[in-house]
Every structure is written in C-alpha cells, then in structure tokens.
Amino acid sequence: MTQQPSPLPASGHLPPQAEEGKELAIRARGLTRKFGNVVAVDHLDLNVGRAQVYGFLGPNGSGKSTTIRMLCGLLLPTAGEIEVLGFRIPEQAEQLKRRIGYMTQRFSLYEDLTVDENLDFVAAVHEFTRAQARTRITELLDRYWLGDLRGRLAGTLSGGQKQRLALAASVLHKPDLLLLDEPTSAVDPQSRREFWDSLFDLVDAGTTILVSTHLMDEAERCHRLAILDHGKLVADGSPRELMDALPGVALLVECDAPRKAQAALTGFPDVVALAQVGANLRVLTRDGDNARDAIAQHLKEAGIDARVEPTPPNLEDVFVAATKREPRAPKPAEAHA
Amino acid sequence: MNLRRLLSIVVKELRQLRRDRLTFAMMVGIPTMQLLLFGYAINLDIRNLDAAVLDQAQTVHSREVVAQLGQTDVMNFKYRLADPQQIDELLRAGKISAALVIPPDFERRLATRDRVPLQIVVDGSDQVIQQAARQLAGLPLDSALNPGGAVNPNQTLGNVEIVNFYNPERRAPVNTVPGLIGVILTMTMVLFTAMALVRERERGNLEFLIATPVSAGELTIGKVLPFIAIGLVQVTVVLVLGVLIFNVPIRGSLIDVYTSSLVFIVASLALGVFISTLAQTQFQSMQIAFFTFLPQILLSGFMFPYAGMPWPAQWIAEILPMTHFIRLIRGIMLRGAGLRDLWPELAALGMFIVIMMTIAISRTSKRLD
Numbered sequence: 039m040t041q042q043p044s045p046l047p048a049s050g051h052l053p054p055q056a057e058e059g060k061e062l063a064i065r066a067r068g069l070t071r072k073f074g075n076v077v078a079v080d081h082l083d084l085n086v087g088r089a090q091v092y093g094f095l096g097p098n099g100s101g102k103s104t105t106i107r108m109l110c111g112l113l114l115p116t117a118g119e120i121e122v123l124g125f126r127i128p129e130q131a132e133q134l135k136r137r138i139g140y141m142t143q144r145f146s147l148y149e150d151l152t153v154d155e156n157l158d159f160v161a162a163v164h165e166f167t168r169a170q171a172r173t174r175i176t177e178l179l180d181r182y183w184l185g186d187l188r189g190r191l192a193g194t195l196s197g198g199q200k201q202r203l204a205l206a207a208s209v210l211h212k213p214d215l216l217l218l219d220e221p222t223s224a225v226d227p228q229s230r231r232e233f234w235d236s237l238f239d240l241v242d243a244g245t246t247i248l249v250s251t252h253l254m255d256e257a258e259r260c261h262r263l264a265i266l267d268h269g270k271l272v273a274d275g276s277p278r279e280l281m282d283a284l285p286g287v288a289l290l291v292e293c294d295a296p297r298k299a300q301a302a303l304t305g306f307p308d309v310v311a312l313a314q315v316g317a318n319l320r321v322l323t324r325d326g327d328n329a330r331d332a333i334a335q336h337l338k339e340a341g342i343d344a345r346v347e348p349t350p351p352n353l354e355d356v357f358v359a360a361t362k363r364e365p366r367a368p369k370p371a372e373a374h375a
Numbered sequence: 376m377n378l379r380r381l382l383s384i385v386v387k388e389l390r391q392l393r394r395d396r397l398t399f400a401m402m403v404g405i406p407t408m409q410l411l412l413f414g415y416a417i418n419l420d421i422r423n424l425d426a427a428v429l430d431q432a433q434t435v436h437s438r439e440v441v442a443q444l445g446q447t448d449v450m451n452f453k454y455r456l457a458d459p460q461q462i463d464e465l466l467r468a469g470k471i472s473a474a475l476v477i478p479p480d481f482e483r484r485l486a487t488r489d490r491v492p493l494q495i496v497v498d499g500s501d502q503v504i505q506q507a508a509r510q511l512a513g514l515p516l517d518s519a520l521n522p523g524g525a526v527n528p529n530q531t532l533g534n535v536e537i538v539n540f541y542n543p544e545r546r547a548p549v550n551t552v553p554g555l556i557g558v559i560l561t562m563t564m565v566l567f568t569a570m571a572l573v574r575e576r577e578r579g580n581l582e583f584l585i586a587t588p589v590s591a592g593e594l595t596i597g598k599v600l601p602f603i604a605i606g607l608v609q610v611t612v613v614l615v616l617g618v619l620i621f622n623v624p625i626r627g628s629l630i631d632v633y634t635s636s637l638v639f640i641v642a643s644l645a646l647g648v649f650i651s652t653l654a655q656t657q658f659q660s661m662q663i664a665f666f667t668f669l670p671q672i673l674l675s676g677f678m679f680p681y682a683g684m685p686w687p688a689q690w691i692a693e694i695l696p697m698t699h700f701i702r703l704i705r706g707i708m709l710r711g712a713g714l715r716d717l718w719p720e721l722a723a724l725g726m727f728i729v730i731m732m733t734i735a736i737s738r739t740s741k742r743l744d
Contacts (some may be wrong), residue, residue: 144579145579148387159383159386165379169679
C-alpha cells in the first residue's frame, strides 16, 4: 500500500493552534501498531487539547479503534510514545485508568443486570462507598433520563437508552478524559442529538472527549478533527479549517440523467469523486474553474444536457479527498461508495 | 486486591446467576439426576492389587499358598505383617486393597476341613476390588492344600473366605455415590468457571472492565468465589440424597468430607480458570472442558480400577485432581479414614491448585492483545 501525498495539510504542517500554551490532554509521537504484517496504525502524531471534543474520522479499518485502545492502555503500541493526562502509556496505564472513561463500540455493560445494578457495579469498581454511589447514581439517572428505566434489564433497552446508560457508566467516576469508540453508530438521529448535547455539557465541565466516528454529521460537531486513513493521519484541523483548505472544488451537476452523467464522468481527469445526491450529481474536482468548464464541455459532448454549478464544500468532500487516492473507476454502481 | 471491588464482582456474579435460571437449575438438577441414574456399577477384572500377608501359621504349606497366590498376579504382596491390627491401618490409609490372612490353626483346618482355611480381607469401598476378591476365592489351591494331589470330592467349603471390609453387602451405590461427588463437581465446576470467565470476553464486557481499575486477580477470584458456595451445595445434595435414598454410610468425619470437597472444588475451579485463558469463545471453553472430563472420569478410579491400568495411564491419573479426590472421599466416607491418613492426596490437590493458578495468572493480562 503506497500512500500518495495528501492534498491536505497534515498536522505537522499546520500553524500552531489556538490551544497552544494550554496543557495537552493527549500527546502521541510516532504511534505505531502492527498486527502481524498489517500496519493498523502508522506513525501517528497527535496533539489533543483539554476540554474539547476531538474527533477521529476515518473509514472502517483506518485504525481509529486501535488508536483509542492504545491511548487508554488496552493495547501495547509496537512503537511510539504516548502521554495521556500527563501519564506515560503503557507504563502508567493503571494510574490513568482511574481518570479516564471508555465507552466501547459495542455495548459492554451487562445485559442481564438492570440499569441500577450495572451502575452500582461500576461505582463499586471505582471504589465508591455505598452512600457516594447512591448520590452519584441518582444524579446520573436524572441527567441521562434513565430514572424510569432503573429497574429494567440493560438487554431490554433500546439503542439510544443503552447508549445513555453506557455514557452514564463511563462518566460515573467523573473522568478527565472520555474516549468514545463510534458511540452513535446504532442510534437514531434524535438520540444522537441528545447524546451530543450531553457531550458538550461534559466539555463545559472541563472534560476532554475523544470520539471516533465515520458519520459526517457527528464529525462536524467536533472542535477538532483528525482524518485517519490506513493508519495514517491524513488531515487535522477544525472542520471549518479542513473545508476551507480543500484544494479542489465541489460542483453540483443538475441534469435529467444523473446516472448517465456519472458514467460519463467516471475516470475523467481531475475528477476526484462522484456521488449522486437525489436527482443531482455531486462532483469533487482537483482543480478549480478549468475543471468546471471541462466537465460542462465533456457532458455536452456526451449528449447530456446539464448545468454545472459550484457548491460549498462539505465535510464529506474533505473526507473523500483525504482518504481517496484514485477516483474509483470500475462500475458506476460503486461510485457511491 | 481491593475487597470492596472483589465483593462487587461477587455480588454482580450472583445477580447474573439468579437470572440465569437454566444454569441455576442445573446446579442442583445435575447432581440429583446423576445420583438417581448411577445406580449401577461397572465391574472389571483386575490385577496387581496392592496387598499384605499376615501369615500366622508359618508352615511349609502356608508359605506355599502365599507363593502360589502371588504368582496369579492378582495380588501383589507388598507387606508382610505380624499383627492383625496393621491390616486395618494399611487398608484405611489406602496403601493396600486386600490382605491375605492365614490363621494360626491353618494346618488343623486343612486337615479337619471344618472351617475355611484362608481369609482374604478386601477393601469393600472399591467395588472392583470386591470383584477381584471373588475371583481369588475361586482359585484352585488344591495342589498346595492337598499335598497328595487328590481332590476331596466331599468338599463342601471353599478354600478361601472373603471378608469384605466397609461394604459387606456389596451394594453398588455405596461405591458409586462418593465418587459421584467428584464427577459432579468436576463437570459443573470446571465447565461453569471456564465459561463464566470467557463469557465476559466474548460479550465484550472485558473491554470495558480492563479500562477500569479492576485487576485481573480481582476479576478472576470475584467470579470464582460464588462457585465455591455452589460446589458445596452440590456436595450437600449428593450426600443427603445418598444417605436418604441409597443408605450410603459416612464413616469418617463430615468435616473431613467437606474439607476435601472444598479443596477439590478449588482445584476444579483452578482448572476452569486455566481453560478460560486458552479459549476465546464460550464454545471453545466448553470443548476444552469436555476434553478434560473423559480422562478424569475414566482414569481417576471412579469407573475403572487404578491398579489395573498400564503405567502411562496411572501416571496421567496421578496428575488429575479427581484421582486424588476419589481416593480421599472413598477413604473418608467408606473406610472411616481421616485426613491424617490421606494427607498425600490432599497435598497433591494443593500442588495442582498452585500450578494451575500460576499458569493461569501468568497468562492473564489486563490488555486486549
């Protein structure tokens, strides 16, 4: 797998960020993890400032979960240095574990225990006394709308309820750093919105949150974003910065036959990505105005009547540009991916 | 090791168990069912029983009888005794399974034929040995007993009288029930621990847990503790039913029965913990657990006599915790032996626990890789 130079600035080239001078919650240098011959995480450098939501955006298998697991000491790095909340990892992982909360991708509490019993258990694990536990659990049940569900078995909860319970359990001991591995993959948009409101409440209280996702609407909410691809950091910045730095231009092709237009433009020079959006075709190009004219021309020659207009770039464009090396040619059906 | 955390794991485990109706039913159901099913025993011929000779006659004939019985390979005379009291001691400690007694008036009995001339005392707590003794009783000793070579046609009495210690009525349940405690504990303890520990990993709970301050030791011990209590409940079920239904005697002290059961439960749990470190899924751990059951049941002496096995099998049997437990529990319940007589078996179980736990703990890490 050879990695072509990314069109977007990687973290090393970015100007010093606003949080400079502020203490970092996570600092990693040259973080690498191999599974046999497969390099899951490849020389990752990370700086995560305190009290913000930092997102890992990347396709499946890009090394998001592996990175999170290394940061909380669950996996040993093959190489590299990690410092989380001032602790050297993996040497001081046990000390770190008292100060972090980790919400796994899969629901990892006990489905055959009730909401109350699960929280009870987690509180005891963190050495809360019975009285402390009662107070804190009541507080959490209230904050995460779990009060009515306290007697229900966790296995019978809906996706959104389970996720609220998991969040309550991972913040029960008021951690300074919360690591969330694809927290809302199995949750409807309404629950997702509520969930993010809760996250921002935590950030206001001073918690640093690291969240991995492959959902654009989630990525857009992060203060800062790192885009991972094949274990490498291919872009890093706030969502706004990343969109502004998009080197190409996003175009909207309006026509009667978007699928035909898509077929015609597949493999066309300068086209980075094609995606049908409703009746329109969204085209991401490498180069600005020239490309727009060339595309309009090309479509006309192909006998397709189309209007080609520039459109504001979105995060998906950034993501596609950063993670795609070659426009995917073969079947038009695959251009969706 | 934090006690509060340990306790929280125990409580959590008990809560889960209470909801797992099937497992809960199995805990009590398995011992009851097996006890009722195993009313039968398997009998087999055996050889090389460890035995002692008490020759009170010390005549030419008596020595010839001893030599001839020795040649049959059924009994291996390891001890030559002078005092009848010693037979009791050796049997009780499990050092011999049978003893040949030649009375002082052996010559006179031979001559008058009014009483049986020879006596074989056997350990009736092992039914296979009873069987062997019956075999011995039928041995033709005429060449030794009738120097003239003439068979006495009017012989109404056999040559050998079998004195069955500990199980005079030769009832199979008396032999089966104590061993059954071992079988039941092995099957449930090993399987449930192995599965309980792997379940945490398989369901993903472990990934959450290892990001908390819980230590591997707390997690393992906390999960295993409730099973000790369950194991003791099972022992009680078997004992109560054994006594009520099958009239099985408990000749030794009840404290010794429970002490050796407790040690055996811990040994089985240690084996289960070890298995859990090998398996990735509950199904795998179940398979590995079953793989250990067969040798334990077949080689421990519960089904087939230890004495009749070739040495490699005996060697394997010595490693298995159940072998030692079968010797302990039969000794205590049927022969009235005390732990003092049987301490080597207890020591063997202790060693097994230490070795298994050491391997298991060295294999458990608080990481995912």
